[in-house]
Amino acid sequence: MQMQQNMPTSTPSKRRVLGPCSHILAAAHTGSWRLERPSVDESLCIRCGTCARYCPTACITVSREGSPLSFDWTYCKGCGICANECPKKALKMIPEGSDD
Amino acid sequence: MLTYKVQPKGAVSPGISTCQGCMIDVIFRNVLEIMGDDTVLVVPPGCAAQFSGTGPEASVTVPGIQGNLENSAAIASGIANGFKHQGNDHTKVVAIAGDGGTVDIGLQSLSGAMERNENILYICYDNEAYMNTGIQGSSSTPLAASTTTTPAGKKVYNKDLIQIVMAHHVPYAATASIANIPDLRKKVQKARDIVGCRVLHIMSPCPTGWGYPSGKTVEVAREAINCGAWVLLEYENGKVTLGREPSELGKAEKYFSMQKRFKGASEEEIAAAGRHFAERYEYLKKLSAI
Numbered sequence: 001m002q003m004q005q006n007m008p009t010s011t012p013s014k015r016r017v018l019g020p021c022s023h024i025l026a027a028a029h030t031g032s033w034r035l036e037r038p039s040v041d042e043s044l045c046i047r048c049g050t051c052a053r054y055c056p057t058a059c060i061t062v063s064r065e066g067s068p069l070s071f072d073w074t075y076c077k078g079c080g081i082c083a084n085e086c087p088k089k090a091l092k093m094i095p096e097g098s099d100d
Numbered sequence: 101m102l103t104y105k106v107q108p109k110g111a112v113s114p115g116i117s118t119c120q121g122c123m124i125d126v127i128f129r130n131v132l133e134i135m136g137d138d139t140v141l142v143v144p145p146g147c148a149a150q151f152s153g154t155g156p157e158a159s160v161t162v163p164g165i166q167g168n169l170e171n172s173a174a175i176a177s178g179i180a181n182g183f184k185h186q187g188n189d190h191t192k193v194v195a196i197a198g199d200g201g202t203v204d205i206g207l208q209s210l211s212g213a214m215e216r217n218e219n220i221l222y223i224c225y226d227n228e229a230y231m232n233t234g235i236q237g238s239s240s241t242p243l244a245a246s247t248t249t250t251p252a253g254k255k256v257y258n259k260d261l262i263q264i265v266m267a268h269h270v271p272y273a274a275t276a277s278i279a280n281i282p283d284l285r286k287k288v289q290k291a292r293d294i295v296g297c298r299v300l301h302i303m304s305p306c307p308t309g310w311g312y313p314s315g316k317t318v319e320v321a322r323e324a325i326n327c328g329a330w331v332l333l334e335y336e337n338g339k340v341t342l343g344r345e346p347s348e349l350g351k352a353e354k355y356f357s358m359q360k361r362f363k364g365a366s367e368e369e370i371a372a373a374g375r376h377f378a379e380r381y382e383y384l385k386k387l388s389a390i
Contacts, residue, residue: 022158027106027115053281054318056118056125058109075114079121079307080315093315 027075030057034078036093040069044090051082051091102161111137113159116150121307121314123278123321124148127225130281131194132162134288135221139192140164140179144172144206146198147232148225169205172197173213176220184219192221192292199226199240203259214268214297221291221298224261227306235309242329243373244356244365247309253364257376262301266335271296273335277303279321283332283343290334303330311360320358327355328377331384340388350378 038051045068052060052069059072060082069091083091106114111132118124128151132139141164143152151159152166167175176195183191197206202224210222229247230236237247237254240261244253265273272294276284284302291298305321307314324330328350332343348354352374356362362370 022153022156023101024103024105024157025108025113025159025161026153026157027113027159028117030115030117033120054123054126056121056123057114057116058112058125058129059114072114077120079317080313081121081123081317084315085318 029074030077031072031074034073034076034096036078036080037073037076037096038071038078038080038082038091039094041090041092042068044088045069046088046090048087050085050087054081054085056081102158108161111161112151116159118147118150119306119308119314121317122147123304123317124225126278126281127223127284127302127304128160128196130285131196131223131288132160134285135192135194135292137162138190139194142167142172142176142179142193142195144169144197144201145232146201146230147227148196148198149232151196169201171209172201172206173218173220173222174209176222177209177213177216177218180219193219194221194223196223196225198230198232199224199228199261200230200238202226203240203261204238207264210299211264211268214265214270214299217270217296219295219297221300223300223302225302225304226261227304227309228258229306229309231306231309243376244369245361246364247361253362253369260380262333262335265299265301266340268297269338270299270335271337272298273300275301275303275331275333277321277325277330277332278305279303279318279325280332287334290336309361311363312358316358320355323355323358327352327374328381329355329373331381333384333388340384340390342384342388346381349381350374352377 047068049062052062057075059076061070080093083093110129112129139162153159172195176193180193228240235247237250239259241254242258246253262275274287276287305317326347328346334341356370
């Protein structure tokens with residue numbers, strides 16, 4: 001494989017980019033944007049998967065057994081689409097940092 | 101080779117700096133999942149450019165290139181022709197561009213690619229303005245919508261991209277909406293298996309530019325289908341097939357009242373927009389009956 005030329009940017013001390021090619025799959029910590037988080041009422045949830053289908057960050061996992069929904073809090077942006085789309089209104093948005 | 105710092109979800113990195121409530125991630129994830137790993141992605145600048153990565157960091161697991169606004173269809177055509185001359189008939193070329201890069205700036209290259217019937221899949225996600233650069237009006241911006249370049253509301257109707265595409269006699273073209281993901285997946289699947297220039301026009305409401313709470317993205321997109329502002333249709337081998345009939349065709353009040361960009365719209369403008377939606381739908385219905 002041909003090696004990319006190592007080209008420093010205008011602030012070489014802070015960051016060095018390797019040519020014009022991206023070669024690392026990385027992610028932004030989008031969970032830090034969250035002001036509200038979804039909270040599930042487990043008695044209402046019918047495990048239909050609508051929230052997981054419409055979640056922009058795909059951070060909802062629906063399981064058949066046990067607790068119906070699990071969230072990936074590293075990436076959940078707290079947009080509220082899951083709570084708005086839930087056909088049974090089992091999800092509601094609560095302020096980040098509150099208990100229930 | 102790609103170094104995995106995080107586990108991707110489908111073919112897309114889990115954390116992408118698109119706005120809260122933006123459904124473009126869903127479009128990319130579903131499209132790339134259906135197209136498979138043997139795909140080359142072309143994205144122009146715009147909100148989609150976040151999927152081409154920044155510096156050494158990539159956001160998708162498939163190879164891709166970020167081109168210019170005006171030539172994403174031309175770049176995709178070049179890649180597709182390169183594969184053809186190498187004897188590679190399995191790698192798919194997908195271009196995903198916004199409405200500015202499709203309806204305004206990239207229209208000539210798309211028109212050329214459609215005329216030559218290049219073997220590409222061109223997807224336009226339509227958020228009805230140049231959202232990434234600060235909500236400037238595009239020719240996809242609808243009547244009465246306020247943007248930073250049309251602060252008093254746009255005075256003219258938007259371009260009808262799907263009819264421009266249909267006028268090029270492409271083998272497959274369709275409109276889809278993020279309010280109906282199964283329908284979107286079905287159309288992408290259909291487009292994948294067709295050889296020639298396929299065009300998909302996908303509505304993707306923008307919470308930042310349209311002015312509604314981020315949780316209501318899918319609701320707004322669904323309301324657009326209900327009032328006829330967005331018509332789901334398929335164009336295949338010269339035959340138009342419409343989706344389900346809108347339940348409140350021509351009644352634009354609810355759709356307009358959901359969004360702050362229509363705050364300055366007068367009663368006449370709302371009525372005119374509703375009439376326009378109904379007339380356009382009736383026209384497409386007649387087209388589908390031929």
